[in-house]
Amino acid sequence: MRFDISYFLLGCIFTGSWVSAKHPKVTKKVGIIGAGIGGASTAYFLNELFQQQDVKVDITMFEAEDRVGGRVFSPTFTRPGLPGIPLNMGASLFVSCNYNMMNLTKRFSLPIQEDHGEYFSDSVTNLWNGKGFIWKESPFTRYGPENFVKLQGIIERMLVKFLKIYDSNRIWTSVDGLFKSLQLDNLLKVSGYEYFVSQGLNKTFVREYLDFSTRANYARGITEIHALAACIAAIPTTGVCDTHSVTSGNSALVKELATRSKAKVLLNHRVKAIFNLHGKYVVLSANGRIDTFDSLVVATPFQSAKLFFLPRIRYPSVEYSQVQVTHVTGQLNPSYFNVTEASLPSNIYTTINEGKKTPFNSLYKIANYQPKKGIYMYHLHSTGKLDQSTISRIFSEKRETNVKVVWNAYPRMSTRDVQQKFPVELSSGLYYLNTMEPFISTMETETISAKNIARLIARRIRGSHPAKQ
Numbered sequence: 280m281r282f283d284i285s286y287f288l289l290g291c292i293f294t295g296s297w298v299s300a301k302h303p304k305v306t307k308k309v310g311i312i313g314a315g316i317g318g319a320s321t322a323y324f325l326n327e328l329f330q331q332q333d334v335k336v337d338i339t340m341f342e343a344e345d346r347v348g349g350r351v352f353s354p355t356f357t358r359p360g361l362p363g364i365p366l367n368m369g370a371s372l373f374v375s376c377n378y379n380m381m382n383l384t385k386r387f388s389l390p391i392q393e394d395h396g397e398y399f400s401d402s403v404t405n406l407w408n409g410k411g412f413i414w415k416e417s418p419f420t421r422y423g424p425e426n427f428v429k430l431q432g433i434i435e436r437m438l439v440k441f442l443k444i445y446d447s448n449r450i451w452t453s454v455d456g457l458f459k460s461l462q463l464d465n466l467l468k469v470s471g472y473e474y475f476v477s478q479g480l481n482k483t484f485v486r487e488y489l490d491f492s493t494r495a496n497y498a499r500g501i502t503e504i505h506a507l508a509a510c511i512a513a514i515p516t517t518g519v520c521d522t523h524s525v526t527s528g529n530s531a532l533v534k535e536l537a538t539r540s541k542a543k544v545l546l547n548h549r550v551k552a553i554f555n556l557h558g559k560y561v562v563l564s565a566n567g568r569i570d571t572f573d574s575l576v577v578a579t580p581f582q583s584a585k586l587f588f589l590p591r592i593r594y595p596s597v598e599y600s601q602v603q604v605t606h607v608t609g610q611l612n613p614s615y616f617n618v619t620e621a622s623l624p625s626n627i628y629t630t631i632n633e634g635k636k637t638p639f640n641s642l643y644k645i646a647n648y649q650p651k652k653g654i655y656m657y658h659l660h661s662t663g664k665l666d667q668s669t670i671s672r673i674f675s676e677k678r679e680t681n682v683k684v685v686w687n688a689y690p691r692m693s694t695r696d697v698q699q700k701f702p703v704e705l706s707s708g709l710y711y712l713n714t715m716e717p718f719i720s721t722m723e724t725e726t727i728s729a730k731n732i733a734r735l736i737a738r739r740i741r742g743s744h745p746a747k748q
């Protein structure tokens with residue numbers, strides 16, 4: 280695209296923040312790049328903080344796609360003779376100890392349900408290592424109840440520390456500093472495997488049972504991921520907190536946040552470049568639009584945003600895992616799993632076998648389709664791309680449709696990745712929301728990061744207008 284400097288400078292002059300002679304309020308302009316749950320909740324919390332203030336915040340949210348939500352995406356699937364069903368193609372579950380998610384859904388009167396998808400009273404879960412199913416009866420028989428009791432204690436102790444993040448006056452300027460102050464930094468130095476074994480859990484239990492939870496949640500094995508992320512992934516398996524999803528699909532929450540924030544939401548607006556000009560942030564969109572802001576929030580991973588900064592910004596490089604989520608309508612093929620139809624489980628989690636990877640991390644029955652014919656919808660989560668011929672082998676000839684999304688899903692969360700500095704403020708008034716992700720990547724932690732940034736912006740604005748507090 281041709282870049283005309285005269286338009287650019289005119290834009291800077293006319294779109295800069297201003298104080299109206301008619302209105303006594305000072306107006307501060309805040310730009311947010313990305314309308315995922317992080318960007319939308321930053322706008323929501325910021326609007327909430329400034330509702331009864333003399334300072335007005337004027338928020339603009341830029342979104343490259345034609346929808347809000349980002350990695351929270353819940354399209355509705357149609358079914359013959361049954362009502363359409365919203366299915367989460369990205370983030371699917373949150374837990375009852377995710378206080379922001381619980382409070383926001385309650386505040387917006389969004390009904391929540393257990394788990395996600397439809398409930399099946401006859402569902403059976405088993406663990407597959409690519410050769411065969413591991414649990415002959417139940418996981419309790421294989422690993423013994425003492426491992427489950429110990430695991431529960433470990434998770435509860437971690438949560439006591441983590442939940443201090445919700446202290447109302449807690450504000451942080453670096454995420455590495457935050458986890459140090461929560462006394463959770465020791466969990467960032469060791470792998471999930473090393474940590475759980477050091478806490479007295481049986482090695483087979485960790486290698487199989489806790490490996491399936493990191494695979495299903497973060498597409499990484501228990502030896503490859505730091506212990507903090509491994510503990511977060513284990514929460515749903517312990518019963519310490521219940522699992523939930525928004526009944527109408529998780530993206531309904533993001534839509535509510537965006538609408539209630541009163542922000543101007545610009546869909547199909549990809550931001551290309553950000554210039555710091557005398558302390559203001561000039562944002563150039565791919566369509567040539569130019570805006571100027573007093574504060575700016577980057578609410579999307581740098582790796583996918585492809586933003587040009589002047590002056591240049593240096594930030595730790597964080598690699599994201601590629602994950603494919605596929606919804607298949609059909610019947611599982613018992614011969615693929617080398618079992619009879621009667622002994623085929625409806626939900627299959629996986630663990631590694633002699634270094635050999637399975638083609639998917641998890642596969643479970645998510646909704647009815649034509650139940651009388653034995654046809655259901657299945658949710659598959661795989662590392663990298665899952666090819667069509669493998670899908671055809673996993674399912675019998677009754678396979679009808681499949682819908683897939685390939686995501687740059689979450690950081691790899693290795694111990695090495697988090698031994699760096701992760702500041703939240705990149706330069707005065709410029710904030711990076713996705714700092715939290717290499718530590719924990721969830722919807723909840725993005726809303727936590729959003730609230731912190733909203734508070735940092737409020738502190739900055741009030742600092743520059745102390746008389747207006």
Ligand SMILES: Cc1cc2nc3c(=O)[nH]c(=O)nc-3n(C[C@H](O)[C@H](O)[C@H](O)COP(=O)(O)OP(=O)(O)OC[C@H]3O[C@@H](n4cnc5c(N)ncnc54)[C@H](O)[C@@H]3O)c2cc1C
Pocket residue numbers: 312313314315316317318341342343344347348349350351368369370371372373548549550551578579580583584585586602604686687688689712713720721722723725
């Ligand atoms: C398959 C999968 C399963 C998951 N499961 C769970 C789960 O069960 N529970 C859970 O809590 N979390 C889960 N997560 C993680 C969770 O989805 C993310 O942590 C969270 O949604 C990230 O939100 P975000 O707003 O920070 O980023 P994103 O959702 O990535 O939003 C960023 C937005 O910015 C936009 N954007 C990018 N570049 C530009 C640009 N240059 N200009 C303008 N806009 C731009 C993007 O289009 C996007 O909409 C899952 C993620 C995936 C992919």
